[in-house]
Amino acid sequence: MTTVAVVAHAGKSFGGGLGELRRVLDDAGFPEPLWYEVAKSRQAPKCARQAMADGADVLFVWGGDGTVQRCIDAVAGTGAVVALLPAGTANLLATNLGIPQDIGEAVEIGLHGDRRSLDTGTVNGERFTVMAGAGLDALMIKDADAGLKDRFGRAAYLWTGARNLKASPVRATVTVEGRRFHKGNVTCVLVGNVKDVFGGIEVFDGSRPDDGLLEIGIVTAKSLRQWVRTLGRVVLGRTERSPFVVTTRGKKMRVRFDRPIAYELDGGVRKATKDLRIKVRPKSITVCVPGPGFPAQAG
Known part of the structure; x- marks a missing residue:
């Protein structure tokens, strides 16, 4: 069975918030996902790496582009599959990929959407x-x-x-x-x-x-x-x-x-x-x- 993990920036929100995310995941058959909340985006990489160590098959990232960037920096090259939950200000990666600002639809994409291999760039590593x-x-x-x-x-x-x-x-x-x-x-x-x-x-x-x-x-x-x-x-x-x-x-x-x-x-x-x-x-x-x-x- 698929193991779902959520790394969430607790200071960011959209839709009905993290409570709605829990309900949507429960309805989809994931009542107890691996769950990590952070107060600052710089705390997210440690949680993303822990989620992978704990066996996550899909890593949902709740936050803006900064939180997403730090999580991807932590897990790129490991085979991780990342699903975006656009709760930030700009959400430019989600916009470019067509991820909607609707929790139900974004979760559906994470669970049943296509998987696309993307490039990353590095600046000083x-x-x-x-x-x-x-x-x-x-x-x-x-x-x-x-x-x-x-x-x-x-x-x-x-x-x-x-x-x-x-x-x-x-x-x-x-x-x-x-x-x-x-x-x-x-x-x-x-x-x-x-x-x-x-x-x-x-x-x-x-x-x-x-x-x-x-x-x-x-x-x-x-x-x-x-x-x-x-x-x-x-x-x-x-x-x-x-x-x-x-x-x-x-x-x-x-x-x-x-x-x-x-x-x-x-x-x-x-x-x-x-x-x-x-x-x-x-x-x-x-x-x-x-x-x-x-x-x-x-x-």
Whole structure:
């Protein structure tokens, strides 16, 4: 019989909350799943590893992209099967894969949906599934962490993004597959594993989470006017036409800055560094996705 485990960020919720999740699992024939609740996403990896050691066949992760990222970082490459329960602010991986914000439907997908092997990326050895970024992207997320996301949801990112538009550029050298791709001032470096990295906006057109490649975008816009032009092109799906953006794709990348700056993985900010070593890990995690009977948005 299938052994089901739940790793839940207790501070996140959707639908009827964790009580409804227990009822849905009970109705589906799993009255006593392995159950682990955490107060912070950084506590989730230990629980995810314990769930696998305890024999979990399907690992349900309740939380946002940060909780999902930490769980996948812990169990990728072990044969784990991860099911997403999108209880966070952005839920970008769930959105890209067509996972609905309905507890019953999300559980159904976890128990009976298709299994899809996805790529992960690594930055300095730590995995991500959606995106990684440095510069304005990381500043925006860092400022939004201070309680704003809980109060204002996605609007918090708009507010903190606007406040950081005048952030000073940083000089960077970017190599892709060992060849120089860019050298000069940048205001944002963004690496993506999926098309949609900003909630409904397809930044990296044509990107797939199982194509064995990562996308990278370098933004050089520095004034408010330049940023407005750049974001306008992005919203219209014309990122490649912006004079302040260059993009490419590859399996291995490196970004070296002239001073330490913070970076983020799937919405979680990490300590400042001068060096980002980025690699793709092809088909390194299995995730439950909608089968033919579900409306799918998977890229």
